[in-house]
Amino acid sequence: MKLPDITPTANPTLAAALDQAINNKTKPLGSLGALERLARQLGLIQGRTVVTIEHPAILVFAGDHGIVAEGVSAYPKDVTWQMVENFLADGAAINVFARQNGCALHVVDAGVDHDFGPRERLLDRKVANGTRNFAIEPAMSAAQCADAMVHGAALVAGLPGNVVGFGEMGIGNTTAAAALMHKLTGIPVAACVGAGTGLTPDGVLHKQRVIEAAVERHAGVDAPLDVLATFGGLEIAMMAGAMLQAASMRKVLLIDGFIVTSALLAAARIAPGVLDYCVFAHCSDESGHRRMLDALGATPLLQLGLRLGEGTGAALALPLLHAAANFLGQMATFESASVSEKSA
Known part of the structure; x- marks a missing residue:
């Protein structure tokens, strides 16, 4: 599998021009806070001082584990395919939030253990009927992991627009994400594991012990692609491939919660330049997400106590991208508005 080339966004000349454009708006310096940093990042990604948000889309990748x-998990495996049906029927939270924010929504079967049949609104990229049990054997073969990443890249390559948000659905995927987090950051398993869909404290401890035993079983696995194949999910691998492709096309990556961030963690260990293109929507309430964000040097836009997944945090953060782009392009300068600047 050939990985796409990702160009770093660093550009001192453009950065200085963006700072000047932002600072000359009719406001005290720094008074728009995170929106100013976001506008600067959007400008560096798009390579100009006037930026646009065009045809934003969210991809929700589904897979079983x-x-x-x-x-x-507190829920049975069948919930994965049942929630995919809910997405297709416009009944989930992500449907509501994507619709209210004018965002296209695409649902992808990356590896659900269910036969949906031909469905007009479902993108069938099924690599397998779920992963294998990584407590016993690698979740995916190297070929399956590569196939998933290639499918993800192709999906993004076919999208219009310049903003891609990422969401997921898969019973058991917080276990995969926690294992990836531990292997790729070295953070102790106990600090990576959370309640997921609602485990009791005893359930969380059991989950921790399952991951610790699996890590010991696969002790020799260290390279990022091998870690992804051994502990990841088909939806997680597909997201990682999609993220690398999106960054190579200079699209904005809108990163959702714990599982999506674990896919980014894998992608960033493969190609660190992908991080330049990432906007982190929120910090979820899933235990471990804050520490994963810290490991990536990420500052999330929102903290709403979310732990739903589906891309809901990405959809809720989208208006902030519009706000950053709009103030940079539409807000008056001190000179154009004939407003006196701060005296020296």
Whole structure:
């Protein structure tokens, strides 16, 4: 699998021009806070001082996980395909939030253990009927992981617009994400594991022990692609490939919660330049997400106590991208508005 080339966004001349454009708006210096930093990042990604948000889309990747056989989820595996049906029927939170914000929504079957049949609104990129149980054997073969990444890249390559948000659905995927977090950051498993869909404290401890035993079983696995194949999910691998492709096309990556960030963590270990293109929507309430964001040097836009997934945080953060682009392009300068600047 050939990985796409990602160009760093660093450009001192453009950065200085963006700072000047932002600072000359009719406001005290720095008074728009995170929106100013976001506008600057958008400008560096798009390579200009006037930026646009065009045809934003959210991709929701769904897949099943063999690790659920170890009793790591409060919900049965069937909830994965049932929630995909809910997405297709416009009944989920992500449907509501994407619609209210004028964002296209695409649902992708990356590896659900269910036969949906031909469906007009479902993008069938099924690599397998879920992963294998990584407590016993690698979740994916190297070929399956590569296939998933290639499918993700192709999906993004075919999208219009310049903003891609990422969401997911997959019973058991917080276990995969926690294992990836531990392997790729070295943070202790206990600090990576959370309640997921609603485990009790005893359930969380069991989940931790399952991951610790799996990590010991696969002790020799260290390279990022190998870690992704061994502990990840088909939807997580597909997101990682999609993220690398989006960055190579200079699109904005709108990163959702714990599982999406674990996919980015894998992508960033493969190609660190992808981080230049990432806007982190929020910090979720899933235990471990804050520490994963810290490991990536990320500052999230929102903290709403979310832990739903589906791309909901990405959809809720989208208006802030519009606000950053609009103030940079439409707000008057001191000179154009004939407003006196601060005296020296």
